[in-house]
Amino acid sequence: MVTSLASRLLEALGPDTVRNSREDLAVYAFDAYSEGQLPSVAVIPRDVREAALAVRIAFECGVPVVPRGAGSGLCGGAIPAQGGLVMSMVRMNRILELDVRNRRARVQPGLINLDLSRAIATHGIFYAPDPSSQKVSTIGGNVGTNAGGPHCLSYGTTTNHVLGVEYVDGQGVIHHTSLDDSGYDLTGLLVGSEGTLGLVTAVDVRLMALPESVRVGLAAFPDVESASEAVSAIIAAGIVPTALEIMDKLITSAVEAHYHAGFPLDAGAVLLVEIAGPRDDMAAGEAAIARIAQSHGALSWRSSADAAEREALWASRKGASGALGRIAPNYYIQDACVPRTKLPAVMHEIDRIARAYDLQVGNVFHAGDGNLHPLLCFDRRDEHAVRAVVEAGTEILATCIAMGGTISGEHGIGYEKRDSLSLVFGADDLAAMGRVRNVFDPRQLFNPDKIFPTGAVCGEVRAAAIA
């Protein structure tokens, strides 16, 4: 069957679009998650017509289709868990339409996130969702995981910036959804569905006006807990900065060694605060935040109105997990999200768990959203450490859930966390999702073995199909 799939695809689309040599396929076995699986064929379509044709052929052969953007996803969302066809969207990377006046654009899914904002900056507009991976990750991948980023504190996540999508179903039929359409919000369902409902081939995005002025403040704190308390106090004061990010000492030192952005190295934690908006609000907003930081034990406060300095700070923040390579050969990053007031308690618990397992943990996180990214450092060659990371990770997740949180704020469930999904949802909750899966993809050939827990869900999905 696989041979006939490859030969049918080659015949229909040619060898430049269809790859099936072992060395070509190796690159599609992995994303930024640790496990991988070799696909039987990779398709790199140039346009929606080629993509739709490939999907149709794969489904006719009963072979799974796994959409792939940059492969920067952290949870195995792009790995072909059951083999099959990997659809790499990198060639579909154009801005198809730009409507500056109405602040919207239609883009192809392979367009790199940052390339969009760079291309339109001269018009005074930007695309708000800015995951740390934005230099490489694609809009299509961002749609798949409903990606966030530091600035979604005030701007919202990807789903708040998608006005409609074009997608291909299992028959190879092209559909278009729009928030302007009457009827069910299919756009809202497709965003965050991790490629399990169809293949997204174009995205209508909402763009925003660049703020008139931007300031970034940097506060140093003795520890992560006090920085977290300050975050809660800033939010409670009715101030919603565009970003509120915390890095602990381990991360700050790794980042500073690499980027030299001027982070204080003696602090237990640093808090990055960005405010943006009309220039009239800047001075008062900044003063209020500085006051709150100081009253919560800040050791220092530095403010930056200079664009270059600001960009250096953000580049360091977004490069934080990469810089961690200086500390340990491997790290495992988590993505739990908790109510903001639980931050100090959760940070305290993470510290306790790390000590109990004798692990080095770095913390760099979207504090304003309560979205944590503990990075558990280890060496893959040390079996004992690998086991400790897995157990500590499970304990951290359980702690976050017990405090009213959830297992993923922005990275998605993918392959990695699918069995953890039943920690937050019961059978009835998952069955409702299973119904949607059955509507869009009854044969479960779009990105199988993702999101839904192993075993249990098949039954639930089937039960929902029968109901």
Next chain:
Amino acid sequence: MTVKVAPRIVTPANAAETAATLAACARDRAAVVTIGGSTLQTLGNAPRRCDVALHTSALHGIRDYDPRDMTAGIEAGTTLAEIARVLAEHGQWIPFDAPLPERATVGGTLAAGWAGPRRAVYGRPRDLVIGSTIALADGTLARAGGMVVKNVTGYDMSKLYVGSLGTLGVIVRANFKTLPRPPVRRLAIAPVADDLRERTIAAIGGLAIEPAAALVIDGYPRIARYPGATLRLVLLFEGTEAVVERGTRDVRSALGRAGVAETLLHDGAEAEALFGEIVDAYIDAHGERTLTYRTTGLPSLAWSRARTGEAVARENGLHAESIADLRTGDTILRFSARTGATFAARLAALDAGVRGAFEHATVLAGGETVRGSIDAWGPEPSTIATMRAIKAHFDPAGILSPGRYVGAI
């Protein structure tokens, strides 16, 4: 002629009872229509059948609200006004922007998919929902999302339920992220002379301080009054004192340059009340002699859609009033005649005219008979087959507001 039987009224005490009610109705093949504050019952088509009217009034209360978390879990039957009052005590709000907030419930507002003028700044209610619980026709309660502001754990099911108009289940609770309430609010109303229409609208296009709402109102004499003016420009500014002051200054000078007469300003509670009246007018109907559509599309075309609406009215010997939303692209069109009989005679031609002129137009309000004579939704979206399949999977017995939705769902 069909004989109407009054539906049985059921008021479940809690979420579990709501789910049990739906299961019982599914077993008996009894059609259920969900009732919140009855402010938006004019949306969509009249259900083909209604054996049970399920009222959400006993599902009441703000359950989990910690102002420091800026999240709130709210039961479906809670009114928007009550939510506003409780959140205001903590300097917060959820900008629903829906009509008649003293009666409108949060469940109804979400089910209707309501999105008002300020969504350009604050997002639609759908964007502020972070979790939900829905009672389904099989008697189960399904949760989605949670109480955190960022969450990608499985499908974003809340988005499916918002706007589904009671055809998939009954939303029993929704969790929201709350926002800080803007400390200062100002409503500016300027008259728009016929010969200055385009210049006036262009003048506000390039404002550095973008208003929270920018509407051009034609007709609707009871709202946003300006002595002697039929056509008015209405701008709502929200934010800090400094920003609202600058916004006002900039608008006055931009409109002055365009030759527009003096702008009237209203502040604080007065501005809020006047703006509330405008939103109420979206669904304001006069018996059987008016019909209101909402057309959607590009913001840059909102005003030209208002003029197209005027032309459609003229061709049919009717009168048109409009609210063109320059920020969201919504244009509200209210068509009317002097008498119900005249309106009834011209209704079919009017609806055909509206369908021909606009890609997206849905009925918002009108008399019961008037609405009963036309389809509220217009042409089916291209994804209708998928929508029908969703309906069939969630409500296989077809008991939830049958016929009310798009494509007779």
